[in-house]
Amino acid sequence: MPNWIYLVLAALVLLVGIAVVVVSRRRPGRPIAPPGRPVPAPDRPPQLPPTVPGVPAEVDTSVAVVEPSDLDQAPAAPGEPETAERPTFRARMAKARSALAGALLGVRTRGGITAETWDDLEEALLRADVGVKVCDELLDGLKARVKSKEIADPDQLLDALRIEMVTRLAGADRTLQFDASPGGPNVWLFVGVNGVGKTTTIGKVAAQQRAAGRSVLMAAGDTFRAAAAEQLDTWAQRAGADLVRGNEGGDPSAVIFDAIESATAKHVDLVLGDTAGRLHTKTNLMDELAKVRRVAAKGAGRVTEVLLVVDATTGQNGLTQAREFGRATAVGRSAGDSGVTGVVLTKLDGSAKGGIVFAIETELGLPVKLVGLGETIDDLVVFDPVEFIDALVATD
Numbered sequence: 001m002p003n004w005i006y007l008v009l010a011a012l013v014l015l016v017g018i019a020v021v022v023v024s025r026r027r028p029g030r031p032i033a034p035p036g037r038p039v040p041a042p043d044r045p046p047q048l049p050p051t052v053p054g055v056p057a058e059v060d061t062s063v064a065v066v067e068p069s070d071l072d073q074a075p076a077a078p079g080e081p082e083t084a085e086r087p088t089f090r091a092r093m094a095k096a097r098s099a100l101a102g103a104l105l106g107v108r109t110r111g112g113i114t115a116e117t118w119d120d121l122e123e124a125l126l127r128a129d130v131g132v133k134v135c136d137e138l139l140d141g142l143k144a145r146v147k148s149k150e151i152a153d154p155d156q157l158l159d160a161l162r163i164e165m166v167t168r169l170a171g172a173d174r175t176l177q178f179d180a181s182p183g184g185p186n187v188w189l190f191v192g193v194n195g196v197g198k199t200t201t202i203g204k205v206a207a208q209q210r211a212a213g214r215s216v217l218m219a220a221g222d223t224f225r226a227a228a229a230e231q232l233d234t235w236a237q238r239a240g241a242d243l244v245r246g247n248e249g250g251d252p253s254a255v256i257f258d259a260i261e262s263a264t265a266k267h268v269d270l271v272l273g274d275t276a277g278r279l280h281t282k283t284n285l286m287d288e289l290a291k292v293r294r295v296a297a298k299g300a301g302r303v304t305e306v307l308l309v310v311d312a313t314t315g316q317n318g319l320t321q322a323r324e325f326g327r328a329t330a331v332g333r334s335a336g337d338s339g340v341t342g343v344v345l346t347k348l349d350g351s352a353k354g355g356i357v358f359a360i361e362t363e364l365g366l367p368v369k370l371v372g373l374g375e376t377i378d379d380l381v382v383f384d385p386v387e388f389i390d391a392l393v394a395t396d
C-alpha cells in the first residue's frame with residue numbers, strides 16, 4: 001500500500017478522536033427552545049448567565065454557582081454516572097403548560113390563521129393571567145403583522161408571540177442589590193400578604209448567599225405567632241445563618257433594629273428581615289410596616305432591597321398588593337414612588353398564572369427578580385424571561 005494511504009488513515013483516526021472528545025465534554029445546557037420549535041436566533045435576547053442571585057458577576061461564585069442543593073450532596077466519585085440534572089423551569093412549570101397546551105395546540109394544528117386562532121390565543125393568554133391590557137396589545141400587534149402578510153402560518157404566529165412576550169420582559173435589572181463598600185450590613189426586607197412564601201424565600205435566599213460566601217443573619221420580624229420564629233429558626237439552621245428573634249406579640253421594628261445592631265457588631269454582611277403577612281387593605285398594619293422600613297435604615301443598616309413576595313396563584317390581585325406595599329415602604333422617596341425594589345414570584349410550580357409578571361413589570365415597572373419553583377431550599381431561581389415564556393407558551 002502506498003504511504004499516503006497510511007497518512008490519510010492516521011488523519012481520519014485523529015479527526016474521529018477529536019470529535020468524540022468534543023461531544024463527550026459538551027454537557028447538555030438548559031434548552032431554550034426544544035427541537036421542532038425553532039425561534040430565530042437574532043430576535044432572542046441573550047440568556048442570563050448562571051449567576052447566584054444578588055452576587056455581582058465579578059464576585060467569584062465558582063462554589064456558589066453550584067445549586068445550594070449541592071451543599072448536602074456528596075461529590076460524585078470518579079467513574080460514577082453524573083447525578084440527574086436539576087429540573088428545569090420547563091419541567092417545573094408543567095402545570096402551567098398543561099393548562100395552556102390545549103388552546104395553543106389548537107392554534108398550531110389548524111391549517112391556517114382563522115378567527116378561532118385569535119379566540120384560542122386570547123383564551124390562553126387570559127388564562128395565563130397576562131391581563132386584558134397586555135393581551136389586547138399582544139394580539140393587536142400580531143393581527144397587524146398577519147394582515148401585512150409578514151406572518152403567514154400558525155407556527156410563525158406562535159414564534160412571533162413568544163418573541164414579543166420575551167421582548168416585553170427584556171432589559172430589566174434583576175440583580176439583587178448589595179452594597180459591598182465598607183459600612184454596616186446590607187438589609188433585605190421581605191414583605192407581602194400572608195402565606196405567599198416570605199419565610200420560605202428567606203431560607204432559600206440565605207442558602208444561596210451563604211454559598212456565595214456572605215455571612216447572613218435573619219431577623220424574625222414576624223412576631224404575630226411564636227411558630228413564625230420557629231419556622232425561620234429551622235431555615236436559619238438549614239442555611240447556616242444566624243437568627244435574632246423577639247417576643248411573641250412584640251414590636252417587629254424593634255426586632256429588626258436589634259438584628260441590625262447584632263449584625264453590625266459581628267460584621268455580618270447581610271440581614272434578611274422577615275415580616276408578618278398582612279392584608280394590604282389594613283391601614284394600621286401597613287403603617288407598622290412603614291415603621292419597620294424606617295427603623296431598618298436608622299442604625300448602620302443599609303436597606304438595599306425591599307422584596308415583595310407575590311404568590312403566582314393569586315392572579316391580578318398581586319398587582320394591587322404591589323401598589324399598596326410599594327406605598328407603605330416608600331420611605332424617603334418622592335410621592336408616587338414605590339418602596340419595593342423587586343418582586344419574588346413564588347409557587348410558579350403549581351400555577352398556570354405566571355402571566356402576572358407582565359402586569360407587575362409593565363404597569364408598575366417593578367422587576368421580578370426571583371422565582372419560587374417549589375418548597376425546598378434549592379427551589380429558587382433568578383427570573384429568566386426566555387425560559388419563562390418558553391415554558392409558558394410551549395405546545396409540546
Ligand SMILES: Nc1nc2c(ncn2[C@@H]2O[C@H](COP(=O)(O)OP(=O)(O)O)[C@@H](O)[C@H]2O)c(=O)[nH]1
Nearest residue numbers: 194195196197198199200346347372373374375
Ligand atoms: N409549591 C410551592 N410552595 C411554596 C413556595 N414558596 C413557599 N411555598 C409554601 O407556601 C407555604 C407558605 O410559605 P411561608 O414561607 O410560610 O409564607 P409566609 O406566610 O409568606 O411566610 C408553605 O407551605 C411553603 O412551603 C414555592 O415556590 N412553591
Ligand SMILES: [Mg+2]
Nearest residue numbers: 198199222228
Ligand atoms: Mg412567614
